[in-house]
Amino acid sequence: MHHPSASLPSNMVDPGHLDKIDKLFACGVGDHIHLPQLVVVGDQSSGKSSVLEGITKLPFPRDSGLCTRFATQITFRRAQAISTTITIIPHKGATPAYAEKLCAFKVLTHAVLEPVSFSKTMKDVHKLLGLSDNPSDGDNKSTFSEDVLKIEVTGPEQEHFSVVDVPGIFRTATKGMTTLADASMIKAMVPRYMINPRSVMLVVIPANVDIATQEIITLAEEADLDGHPEVGVMQLIKGDRHPLQLGWCLVRNLGQQQSQDNAADRSAVENAFFRDCSPWNELDKERVGVDALRSRLQEVLTSNIRREFSNVKREVLMKLNSAKRALKELGEKRQTPDEQRRFTMDISSRFREMVSLALNSNYSGHKWFDECSTLMYVTGVVNCGEAFADAVDKHGHAYGFKFDYTPEVPGRSNLSSNGGQGLKLRSTPDHPDLEDLISGERLIDDKISTNIIEWLSGLYKSSRGFELGTFDKNLLGTTMKAQSAKWEPLAHGYILDIIHLAHVFITDLLKLVCPSARVRNGIMSVMMEPLMEIYRRALEQVQFVLYVEHNNPQTINHYFNDNLEKSRQKRLRASLEKHATTQPTQFGTTGRSVIALDDIVQNHPMSNAQHTVYEVHDILKAYYKVARKRFVDNVCMQAADYLLVTGPKNPLKLFSPQFVSSLNDDQLEEIAGEDAGTKRRRNAWAKEVKDMELGKKILVGVA
Template structure:
């Protein structure tokens, strides 16, 4: 004789389960996987009878009213109540609009005691109407709904348990009622619940079929391959063919299709007993369990009471295990949602709101710009993830490269006796000398941007300075341009030779300023995208500002052309005392090279040279003497002019017009820009499109529901 299973009500944690149910009621399950018990099976599996046995509610079978949407059934024990109370409500689908969600949440139906079949059918008809689901054939309304019907059953004798029933899967359509599309709708709905890693799946299968091949069993294996969260329920044992009982007994005993929570056999009322209406379900089940061969099944694996105990056990264990991580996930999701809403900025409906939104973007843009120019990179993590935003550092690096390149490669001819700066190991940022195969130097170091085409110059390759005898070139230049001067040369000769010697400055300077423009523009684009967040707003702001930006870039380019003209076409002139010092050093160096072998040492190891040797050392012709003088003056002036030119290009053209001056491109993004915008321009730039409005509405709904859910946790 079977031993009756002990009462499992004490296994349940009412406080914990109540919190989980409240999370479902707040729609938190849409954002966080919540622990739950979901009843799955096909339309002929006996799901409705199992639920009726668990709930003691007369689920209508003929109309199939309980199979068109998910139903959450919540049992709660309350010793303060004298009789059972049933409350029905609707949890709107997550994609419901605000008006529909409010209307569905407001619907409520309460009943004291049990629900008669006709009353329950009336309630379900009303639920259908509220959800907008069809109740008749050949209607335009959908057959299934993603809303959840919620039944809360409280009473002094109820056990603590929550169950979610989902529509039964099916393969064949019913003309006028279901379609092939409905087959996929129901399957997707069922899989959504089964896919949840915190779902316990109550899998209902008729015992009189080949269980191993049932579709719902295959689905359970797919989502729970180890059988850790599946409870098997076998129905209709009274319909099992004679001789096939051993197959069912093996399954219940755990010898086949093993699952952690095992299989339980239940015997519901058959069609004749339902029609008679006077058969006690539990008594009929007990009587059946005493018959052969079913009396061999252990008591904890047979009957609706054993099933309820097993469910309480599994659900409570699952909830306790998952609850700490659920709480953590809700807090994290809430934080992420708030950050996402904050990133969208304030509402953008009125003119004032749109202006305020743009002003916030401008403020963020200017904050990043100020940090980038002051090298305060630790103030913002974006400088770690995007090195190009380290504007001051990138500009200074390019400045140094420009100065070094012009020093090493900017002249047409090598000067006589010029030291090679690439061999000076103490020079910071020394330039790597090109290899023998590398006979040219690129004037641009930064890849250009498509939107700057036609504004900046293209990449050019400059040949290395010529090693041909510079004196031959100067001699030819002197012979073809001298006048009536005696013992000297025409002043215009210095200007002519300087223009030729600095011919490469043009491409080096244009390449440098083009790189700085590209660096600045890339910084503006990246920073504006970060500040704006909204891709549409970013594109609109950049588009409306592009003409003004281009004008700024042209002004920098024009300043370079001006400085090139002054240095290469103007009259050579300098007040820098280093010109005379350089010239004196050149002449001293030349004299030392001539008299070096005439030097001897007197007493005290003092170097001495005879006056006669000094007087007799220079036997050059007037032309040679003049050419050497031109060389030394050109070399001395070129050094001074080059350093001046580099400083002027970096300070006046780049820094003043593009980086730190009073009217740089970055300063176009200012409050005055926003204040000048018309209402139409404000709407064009900052007006929210439909997708952003939906995103904002959805985030607010999510935050509201998550906050309500978190409140219920404590």
């Protein structure tokens, strides 16, 4: 069959616009937005390739084994040198390795494309795409591909023009050629080109079939309802029952025998047919023949491209901004250990800045303190410390000390220090992360016994020996341990409150500096073990302080002697007050109480045992006051303040850049590694940003 040089009539499409469109397709912009293009569609074996061959003057091979196996983009452009370049554009979902392999394919010839070389190239392309020549062979290869073959033809006589040919639609499988799965794939592929609102569809319908049986016409009419422009191409007129927006054109393809004749001139045969054969010579000349079809496409494409170019630029900018925002929302890329470390380091730096403000009570330093009260950590610690000291002072003793030394009332042994409601040990709710630390009751008995002398008497009688005027040295330790029995649950509850305040601070601050729940969970999973170690050290410190207080009562604090002497004086005064008289002053007012010396000498109100018991009481009372203050200070300063607030290894300072630097690659992957879904989204958005940036550069200067 004779093929004239592949040149097109002049002024087909504005060359600058077409060049930009071609570049937009090449850089992947067409994967994200609709671009103006001419798409040739039709049912399988509809003569679509012959029509395309007539328009493009390219010798499409007849031995490719099947009509079109993949979309083919054909571009013509004017240049000084004659060349034909064939490349492959990978489909949108191609893997990086597969895409790289396809992009490496390139066939360049400095001559007009010839049938033999074109046929060989097509076979190479089929092999590269992994297409099966015969599905019945069971090689599990695909018959069709989503990839796009790109053919670029240049020469001094060429005019800028571009067209896309897509596989033909078919309903039934052809044994040894196609399968029903192939039919489904093509039926899904072709509409994606047809729904492009900026494309012009060239719908090819054969003349020897009922138009109602052509599935492509139904798809075209559906697209037409949405305002998509189509040009219908038929080989015989079939009436106007199926009008398309841009109307119909009639062309005559070569017959089977003519197509095998290398000397056959398609244009000459077609022109003679529409000039000499009745009734075809009576039809409107602007609607018959490939030349008329090309002229019609010239008008449609030129108008369509000019109209859509500014819209394309606007959509490229919108898509670019949208993709950048989506990529920014994913945060920094974190697929390698270095990227993951930098990402985690940034979070830890922002975390540390907030910790510094919180520990210095600089709550005006950031708005988060106003939005999240749990970040006011120091305030919470101070309030808990005051509450703890008050609780130990009012409720920490098992027996009430005597202050007036009046005889105890029989049968009245207990009073409630908190109205009988029990004593609440905790002020913070339990955190699920700290279940292993939580033990014991949250409420203890608030009863305080009033019969301390009776109790001490029983202990003294059960432990006395041959001492005269003294008592067993171990008696004070026994009484002190019993008197301070509530210190342990009170201190344990207090330190658990501080631990919970610290842990809630950490988790709440992480939510603010790290919005990703997955990353937060990863950070906490790595931090929990060292955090629990810090918390346990604080609890152990409380137990240590308790052990010291209960093990061997002693003090060098002079307030002990001061308090003891005051208690002895009060007891002596109470025993002598019944002998005292009031001496009036010279002005007739009430004076000081006085007592006769003989009454002092003859005052023997107590037995030896009673005297010893009261002495034990006074010693216990004086020592308990000193020990209580010391115990509260030690628990607050050593267990709470040093280990949980201000110390160098407090829990708030754990998550730091130094901590991140110590993490191994597995830990970094657990914390900051992106899941498969995030990686896919990041790669997709990154590709779209890259494509749109290129598209933006290509469209510079477009109004």
